[in-house]
Amino acid sequence: MQLPQAQLAVLEAASADDAQSVDALAAATDLPPETVTGALFALEEEGLVAVSEHVEESITLTEEGETYEADGLPEVRLYEAALDAGADDTPAQMGQVIGASGLEGPQVDIALSNYARKGYGAIDSGELTADSDADPDSDPEAAALLAIAPAEGDDGVSADDLELDDEVVDQLERRDLLERQESTTRSATLTDAGVTELMAGVETAETVGQLTPDLLTSGDWRDAEFAEYNVEADAEERHGGRMHVLRRTAERVKEVLVGMGFQEMDGPHVDADFWINDCLFMPQDHPARTHWDRFALEKPSHIDDLPDDLVERVERAHREGVGEDGEGYHSPWDEDFARALALRGHTTSLSTRHLSGHQIGEIEPPARFFSVEKAYRNDTLDSTHLLEFFQIEGWVMADELSVRDLMGTFEEFYAQFGITDIEFKPHYNPYTEPSFELFGTHPTTGELIEIGNSGIFREEMLEPLGVEADVMAWGLALERLAMLVTGAEDIRDLHGSLADLEFLRNAEVIY
Structure with missing residues (x-):
């Protein structure tokens, strides 16, 4: 049996006893992870390896989310300023409270849009009231930001490790305060057929992965054996521009x-x-x-x-x-x-x-x-x-x-x-x-x-x-x-x- 060099290297590095991740196989073969992934798909199609996938969701705070985790949510800051202005007894002028809160620019609109939604008070005709029974310390969105931030690393926090309400996470995502990313980890094990072929001996097939000017001018492309490409392999998601709704x-x-x-x-x-x-x-x-x-x-x-x-x-x-x-x-x-x-x-x-x-x-x-x-x-x-x-x-x-x-x-x-x-x-x-x-x-x-x-x-x-x-x-x-x-x-x-x-x-x- 003949296989392209990359596929043969991955097949020889794989084990029939333990599932090995793409990263482990890449380290063992000194090949890029994307090359290993392509080789695994090709070997799986030949029935020589079995590929398993595990999807894990990670959560990271955006730059805005990190700011609010450190300084407090805009609506909480507005509520605290309203209490200081006595809005829990008599309505206070909205502009006065906003000025005292230190909020500026888009944060003002964000605070106003979430203030009544969370039950901190009401806004009517330029005046603002505060509900004295509201408890900003138990704000679920602020608590979620706090839970994500301390353990945050380069790859974010695993969603499985966070005990957060799905609606709260969805709301923070809509507010662009956090990002959710899914990563797929692939692992492979040799099948019985793969073990059999290795024992019988597998040779390297000379294949061409890219059509070059030299191949065209020399005419060697006529006799070359080109590597197959898996057009169904995962690709990075790209969002093109479109006209706003x-x-x-x-x-x-x-x-x-x-x-x-x-x-x-x-x-x-x-x-x-x-x-x-x-x-x-x-x-x-x-x-x-x-x-x-x-x-x-x-x-x-x-x-x-x-x-x-x-x-x-x-x-x-x-x-x-x-x-x-x-x-x-x-x-x-x-x-x-x-x-x-x-x-x-x-x-x-x-x-x-x-x-x-x-x-x-x-x-x-x-x-x-x-x-x-x-x-x-x-x-x-x-x-x-x-x-x-x-x-x-x-x-x-x-x-x-x-x-x-x-x-x-x-x-x-x-x-x-x-x-x-x-x-x-x-x-x-x-x-x-x-x-x-x-x-x-x-x-x-x-x-x-x-x-x-x-x-x-x-x-x-x-x-x-x-x-x-x-x-x-x-x-x-x-x-x-x-x-x-x-x-x-x-x-x-x-x-x-x-x-x-x-x-x-x-x-x-x-x-």
Whole structure:
């Protein structure tokens, strides 16, 4: 019997009595472990050796996990700072507590997102409370980090040696605080056939492992015997780049709306409160316009250029109303407040800029416009809310529009994503009448989640903008649409510091 030199060396080093690992055989034959592995697979196929495999999982802390093991989890540090601020008795200002905690950058978002989840307290309207009964010393995630860190070596800690709850380990992995790696240890023993062949004598077969220029130019490749390759051997896992699931959902949304006859619009992320709220007939003393719900700019703090005639008409609508029966709000209206700059809380500021004719010029009905852009709100973080998110803005300008037209538009739009069970609920908006919210059924949990807000723009909004036709409009949540089509149960799995990379690698968007 003839065998390639590497296979013969491994066969002669193997034992019929004791299983020997790949590393042991590599040391005995002075061959690389990968060469030994390939030889073993080939010998196993010939029935000369028996190969056994043992898979072991090891756990190591990431750099971020090591930091939290040493300094404490962000949510624990936030809780301790809240106690120091007396938040267990009376609510404390969130910014004050964050400053006292020493948290910075992404750690702030991480602390806020896990604070309520773990029962340390509640966050509401910029204020923070602390539950005096909470016990950070028994935090299972902190305990898990502590259990992994002391014994951690180059190869990590064996998962079999750790008595940890699987859910806790999964949560730490989602937070990118630990990494789990699987290693396969292979061992081999000689079979009876292998022993027999060795006793009968095995010779070295001269084989070529690589086609070289010399073999080609000399013509020796015609007579050479090439080594066989096992194309089914294990290979290192590689993750190629791909478009993010939200970007793919956004591109699909754009394709659908363009196919429905819409044009895309854009505009500034930072804008004056005038365009964001005042043009929407949103009273200046509305709670949503306070500093708790918006991100104001410090420098520059105000816009210089606003159309004077439009400012005058909008102010008159706020103070006096529109039409014979209009009354307005009879509430304070300050032009300096209208000029204040902030990150837009919704992309409807793009609609007011376009409808007024100040963005691309006067628009005549019928017209359809949309955008898929980012908005920013000081919301409480949870499974369906983030501080920044993408909004699908849209409006249609035409004569004699009705709620039936609006509902039909939504049914047509969502049907393109396989969603046919949209539900509607009457709602109040300062800028639309009638108004309603949209809800969709989550494919995994079966729960109804809000996916958008809509209505017919009120006369008090349209008249100052110089629009004489009807306008139906909406703001839909891109992330929540992505949740419906991918089955994601938490918006934070899609993007942010806690994004689930494994989910993002495999999630598909319905086309």
